[in-house]
Amino acid sequence: MWIYEKKLEHPVRITRPNVKFAKLVITQYGGPDGELSASLRYLNQRYSMPTDMAKATLTDIGTEESAPVGYK
Amino acid sequence: MMKCDNKQAALLRKIQEMEFVAIELNLYLNTHPCDQCAQNDFNCAVEILRKLKDKYECEFGPLLNFGFGSTTKNPWQWSEGPWPWEM
Numbered sequence: 199m200w201i202y203e204k205k206l207e208h209p210v211r212i213t214r215p216n217v218k219f220a221k222l223v224i225t226q227y228g229g230p231d232g233e234l235s236a237s238l239r240y241l242n243q244r245y246s247m248p249t250d251m252a253k254a255t256l257t258d259i260g261t262e263e264s265a266p267v268g269y270k
Numbered sequence: 271m272m273k274c275d276n277k278q279a280a281l282l283r284k285i286q287e288m289e290f291v292a293i294e295l296n297l298y299l300n301t302h303p304c305d306q307c308a309q310n311d312f313n314c315a316v317e318i319l320r321k322l323k324d325k326y327e328c329e330f331g332p333l334l335n336f337g338f339g340s341t342t343k344n345p346w347q348w349s350e351g352p353w354p355w356e357m
Contacts, residue, residue, distance in 0.1 A: 201334050201335055201336055202334070202335055204332070204334070204335075204348070204354060205285065205286070206354045206355075206357075207290075208286060208290075209283060
């Protein structure tokens with residue numbers, strides 16, 4: 199299950215918005231090799247890992263890769 | 271970045287700083303599990319972080335939903351602003 203932490207990890211202040219750059223960043227999140235795709239792969243592949251350490255690592259990274267989606 | 275914009279922002283900034291310490295030490299201990307100093311530092315950081323979060327949640331509402339945060343008098347505070355991207 200998922201719980202959501204109602205705070206950002208780091209403070210964010212955008213002093214000069216840049217549409218081109220924003221488009222690039224969004225592609226990184228949602229594109230074919232984006233954070234979201236990677237996150238889903240890790241979270242699904244951890245079930246077939248042979249060691250506890252591997253399961254834990256994929257869980258941690260998969261969860262962490264979901265974080266950028268929250269920033270949107 | 272206006273750290274002293276208001277009390278809420280300032281306290282949240284302290285939480286972010288302490289959390290950074292805890293995360294970094296956690297990651298370090300993943301590869302250096304026998305480092306006693308780091309373990310002690312981590313435990314101290316966690317203690318401080320918990321106190322800061324309790325203080326924040328008491329005044330400004332929960333940081334976690336579904337009952338994972340501290341209980342507050344007003345149970346509807348979760349849905350109240352400001353939300354993280356509005357701060």
